[in-house]
Amino acid sequence: MCCDICHINLCIACVxxxxxxxxxxxxxxxxxxRGSTINYPKCxxxxxxxxxxxxxxxxxxxCASCVSSGDHEHHKNIDILTILSNKKELIENDLQELKIFICPKFQQAASKIxxxxxxxxxRSLNLTAALNKQGEAMHKEINSLIQRKQSEIEDMDKQxxxxxxxxxxxxxxxxxxxKQVILDLQKLLVSDDICLVSExxxxxxxxxxLPPQFQVTLPTFSPHEINKEQLYQQLGSLSELVITYPLIDEAARRTEEHDGGKKTPGAVSSPKVRPFSDKLLSDTPRILTDIQTEYGGGEILESVKTISEKAPKDIAVxxxxxLVYADxxxxxINLVSGTQIHTLIKQRGWKPRGLCIMSSGDLLVAMTSDDRKQTKVVRYSGSTEKQIIQWDDKEEDEKKQDWMYKHSGPYPRGANFVPDIIKVVHKITIKLE
Structure with a gap:
């Protein structure tokens, strides 16, 4: 025997x-x-x-006495069995969502780790191989410098x-x-304890x-020609490992950020300069989020003096x-790496007026001749010239428009790192779409 109210097992003699x-x-x-009796809560x-x-x-x-006492006059009273039914329906829906959608999503994310x-x-092995290949061509005096670079790779691997x-x-x-919540909900589904279910x-x-997924910009090794007087610089530059998280507070990484959601204090990001992404830009400007930084007073983080000591004509990231700048x-055209400046390109008879980085990583430079009568756009891969687009004043607009149509794509204007449209006229204009 069993008392369905007290939940106690009884023998016949104890009944x-x-x-x-x-x-x-x-x-x-x-x-x-047992369990067939609804366990109503006590008042x-x-x-x-x-x-x-x-x-x-x-x-x-x-209870009925509560109603008759007038304490709940003009309040809406619902049959408690309706509450039980609604709660169990919610539990069933949550259980199904956890089992069918949420749990598999986390399992899939865990399987990718x-x-x-x-x-x-x-990637570390590839970087090391490139570093060693460059080191084999150098004199034995630079072995200690190679070890320094190797240490940088290992440190970034650890990060x-x-x-x-x-x-x-x-x-x-x-x-x-x-998984624990799933087990708890399964227990609640078979429970008739209204107090427990109602809570x-x-x-x-x-x-x-899922927890916020970090983004990483992987390091690359860029070798230079050997120069024993500048062994460390000539060995090559190793770009920083960049690990970025969504705009979310470090302490709140374990929680999700909903669409259109909360303002967050800042971003977790290692570089001082962040390039634009490949995502398309909206034609209608809107504020996505406010980012509160610790440099509200306009404090200078880092500065580099140009080789000519003149102001750059244009910059890109x-x-x-x-940082790449046109002088x-x-x-x-010069590349700034840390505090070092490396000249990538120098043209005779042409002055760079504007530049940008293409989606492929190539460099696009707009130039005018010294006499300002000609304009052209040159595409570079590193320091190697890959393509030249040039017209003079006598070219018909129809030809220019036809070239633009062939090279255009359905992208908004005004962003680096996206497929590019270039229009060349006497007074040059660059549109990025």
Whole structure:
């Protein structure tokens, strides 16, 4: 036997003694029929009366005496079985979402972590191979400098692996919580304890999105010609490892950022200069988020003096975060790496007027002749000239427009790192679409 109210198993001899306790209600049923009785909550004000209604205004279960007392006059009272049914429906929906959508999404994200770690190792090997190939051609005096560069690679590997491990920990932690919630919800579904079920609060919103996924700009090794007087500089430059997270506070990484959502204090990003992304830009400007930085007073972070000591004509940012500038005074295009300036291009008879980085990583430079009678746009890969587009004043506009049509794409104007449109006239104009 079993008391379906007290949830106590009884032998036949104990049934009478159990029913003798009249301080509370009892219902003794065969053991096979246990759980068939609805376990109504006891009224906190009129014990031992049971609550068969729920006051929507006060959000508490109430009994008939509560209603007659007038405490809940003009309040909307709902049958407590309706509350039970609605809660169980919510639990069922949450359980299905967790099992069918949320849990598999986290499992898939967790399964990608080993491949990401392997990719880091492979890319590290590629960087090391490029570094060693350059080092073999150099004199034995630069071995210590090679080791310094190798240490930089290893440090960045540690940063990258640490970021991936942090991501893995966040995903696994959330995955464990999801699995535990699934077990708890499965228990609630078979429970008839109204108090326990009524206290249920959905956590699906907390798990609906994956933890913020970091973005990384991988380092590259760029060798230079050997110069024993400047061994360290000639060995090559190793770009920084850049690990960026969405605009979200470091302490709140474990929570999701909803679409159109909250303002966040700042971004976690290692470079001082961030290039534009390949994403299309909207024709209608709108504020996506406010970014509060610690440099509100306009503080200078870093400055480099140009070789000519004249103001640059134009600047652009490479994918790795380097700064490229056009110097009209000495007809040069220069790359700034840290505090070092490397001259990439120098043209005789032509002065650079504007430049940008193409989606392919190539450099696009707009130039005018020294006599200002001709204009052209030159495409460079590194320091190598790949393409020249040039017209003079006598060319018909129809020919220019036809060239633009063939090279255009459905992209908004005004952004680096996207497919490019170039229009060349006597007074040059560059449009990026």
């Amino acid at each position: 009478g003694e159990h029913l003798f306790d009249r301080s509370k209600e009892h219902k003794v049923v065969p053991f096979e029929e 906190q004000k009129h014990s031992p009366k049971t609550c068969e209604l729920h006051c929507k205004h006060c959000n508490i279960p109430i 080993p491949a990401q770690k392997a990719d880091v190792k492979q 990258h692996l640490a970021a991936i491990t942090t991501q893995e920990d966040l995903i696994n932690k959330a995955l464990n919580e999801i 249920y609060t959905s956590r699906n919103e907390e798990f609906r999105n 490479t994918r790795s975060g380097g 009209c005074s000495d007809r040069s």
